[in-house]
Amino acid sequence: xxxxxxxxGMAQGYHHAxxxxxxxxxxxxxxxxxxxxxxxxxxxxATGMWLPETAVDRLTLRICAEEGIRWTILAPWQAAGPVDxxxxxxxxxxxxxxxxxxxxxxxxxxxxxxxxxxxxxxxxLDHLVRPRLAVGxxxxxxxxxxxxxxxxxxxxxxxxxxxxxxxxxxGIRITSPGRWLDDGRDLxxxxxxxxxxxxxxxxxxxxxxxxxxxxxxAGSHWKPALRSAFDRLAAAIxxxxxxxxxxxxxxxxxxxxxYVDVASEFAEADGWAARELEAAGRRAGADARQRLxxxxxxxxxxxxxxxxxGWFWDDPNRPEVHQVLRSAAHAARLMDGAFGTRLERSxxxxxxxxxxxxxxxxxxxxxxxxxxxxxxxT
Numbered sequence: 001x002x003x004x005x006x007x008x009g010m011a012q013g014y015h016h017a018x019x020x021x022x023x024x025x026x027x028x029x030x031x032x033x034x035x036x037x038x039x040x041x042x043x044x045x046a047t048g049m050w051l052p053e054t055a056v057d058r059l060t061l062r063i064c065a066e067e068g069i070r071w072t073i074l075a076p077w078q079a080a081g082p083v084d085x086x087x088x089x090x091x092x093x094x095x096x097x098x099x100x101x102x103x104x105x106x107x108x109x110x111x112x113x114x115x116x117x118x119x120x121x122x123x124x125l126d127h128l129v130r131p132r133l134a135v136g137x138x139x140x141x142x143x144x145x146x147x148x149x150x151x152x153x154x155x156x157x158x159x160x161x162x163x164x165x166x167x168x169x170x171g172i173r174i175t176s177p178g179r180w181l182d183d184g185r186d187l188x189x190x191x192x193x194x195x196x197x198x199x200x201x202x203x204x205x206x207x208x209x210x211x212x213x214x215x216x217x218a219g220s221h222w223k224p225a226l227r228s229a230f231d232r233l234a235a236a237i238x239x240x241x242x243x244x245x246x247x248x249x250x251x252x253x254x255x256x257x258x259y260v261d262v263a264s265e266f267a268e269a270d271g272w273a274a275r276e277l278e279a280a281g282r283r284a285g286a287d288a289r290q291r292l293x294x295x296x297x298x299x300x301x302x303x304x305x306x307x308x309x310g311w312f313w314d315d316p317n318r319p320e321v322h323q324v325l326r327s328a329a330h331a332a333r334l335m336d337g338a339f340g341t342r343l344e345r346s347x348x349x350x351x352x353x354x355x356x357x358x359x360x361x362x363x364x365x366x367x368x369x370x371x372x373x374x375x376x377x378t
Contacts, residue, residue, distance in 0.1 A: 013034050054200055111124075
């Protein structure tokens with residue numbers, strides 16, 4: 001992508017949750033955690049945000065703008081009307097503007113799902129990209145990073161050659177989305193675009209796939225029941241968190257936003273808790289530090305249980321669903337152990353409404369299967 005001038009990197013929602021399904025407070029935390037994690041790892045603040053699965057609505061964009069995000073990437077069908085994918089646009093939300101780039105859908109699908117396309121970088125640029133550049137100045141391609149070298153062996157070499165030797169040989173200038181969308185210009189100078197509410201790049205039925213019965217996911221009737229169970233657990237954890245934090249003299253949501261330093265392993269939990277308590281003018285005794293650490297650890301798992309991959313597939317009897325169930329179990333057990341609540345019991349009751357498409361298992365059985373490996377002694 002060329003020399004790093006501070007524009008060619010973007011953050012993402014920290015737990016890869018589908019943000020339009022989340023509360024406003026959770027969206028803000030996921031965005032703040034994503035920005036802070038980027039800063040901790042890269043050494044500068046990101047100006048762009050990759051929305052998980054490009055799932056978007058006006059509230060999500062407004063929060064992004066309020067948090068200093070200047071640009072994002074969407075699929076062309078997420079625009080309210082026809083768009084030219086070679087042009088940078090801007091959308092207005094809450095009195096602020098966010099630049100939006102719409103990727104080339106045909107080329108993006110080709111590199112993502114047709115392995116033959118990524119066999120020859122020279123041919124890809126010459127036969128597929130260059131004809132588009134004859135009618136427009138910019139071609140933006142979006143694809144999953146794990147494709148290159150993970151799903152398709154040696155495809156990282158395709159990227160390396162395409163972005164260096166192939167582009168140079170053909171006289172094609174490689175840029176980055178950030179450099180294209182946010183080159184320092186006033187965003188008011190960009191043509192305006194309206195974004196379709198609650199849409200995504202990987203499902204043409206909006207965001208139904210991650211929480212409702214989606215026409216493209218047969219047997220997805222289990223998803224509303226699982227999301228309802230998790231929403232109830234999250235609400236119960238939040239109530240207990242606010243009560244316990246009040247006793248500590250802590251704003252739990254501001255503290256949660258700052259806890260990313262610990263979650264990303266850039267700060268030690270006990271020292272972090274001591275600093276939070278001291279900043280609030282409270283004694284940072286061992287019991288108070290332990291209580292605050294526990295609350296934040298539970299909140300971290302409670303956020304992680306909404307990770308998108310746990311909701312994408314048709315059948316819930318998969319490792320991805322098991323993982324979000326383990327996150328829910330961890331959050332519930334932490335709270336039950338500290339406060340004598342019965343959140344895990346309530347969760348199991350709610351999970352009884354979750355039934356696999358073939359009807360061979362219910363939620364409590366899936367939960368037990370998910371926990372079996374971690375509960376076994378080592």
